[in-house]
Amino acid sequence: MIFIGLFGLIALVVVALNIYNNSNLEQIKEYLVSQKCTSIIYAKGSYKSLCDDKILEISNSFSVDVEKNSKTYKYDKIISIETKNFNLVLNGKEELKFATNEELTNFKNELEKKLK
Numbered sequence: 362m363i364f365i366g367l368f369g370l371i372a373l374v375v376v377a378l379n380i381y382n383n384s385n386l387e388q389i390k391e392y393l394v395s396q397k398c399t400s401i402i403y404a405k406g407s408y409k410s411l412c413d414d415k416i417l418e419i420s421n422s423f424s425v426d427v428e429k430n431s432k433t434y435k436y437d438k439i440i441s442i443e444t445k446n447f448n449l450v451l452n453g454k455e456e457l458k459f460a461t462n463e464e465l466t467n468f469k470n471e472l473e474k475k476l477k
Contacts, residue, residue, distance in 0.1 A: 415436060
């Protein structure tokens with residue numbers, strides 16, 4: 362009986378954390394849309410998007426703080442773009458991680474269009 366109660370408590374915590382996490386993801390996505398960013402992709406714990414003059418990456422966390430959890434990469438500071446193991450490497454050091462090769466290829470193609 363104790364095991365059933367313990368299992369129920371664990372299941373309740375997992376469900377609550379999942380609902381809370383989905384709420385955070387929606388808030389981050391709404392922020393990116395409000396900033397008029399395109400090519401929004403969620404992979405490896407963060408949203409990556411192409412905005413007017415920069416790439417914006419916002420990491421998912423328990424508290425949504427866009428300023429604290431974001432990284433920006435200005436287009437005019439990007440000198441080189443490489444791909445390596447589902448990662449987009451900017452200037453030989455900054456990495457944007459993707460889950461699939463298709464996501465990586467699409468994002469890279471859109472980025473190259475913005476840089477031209």
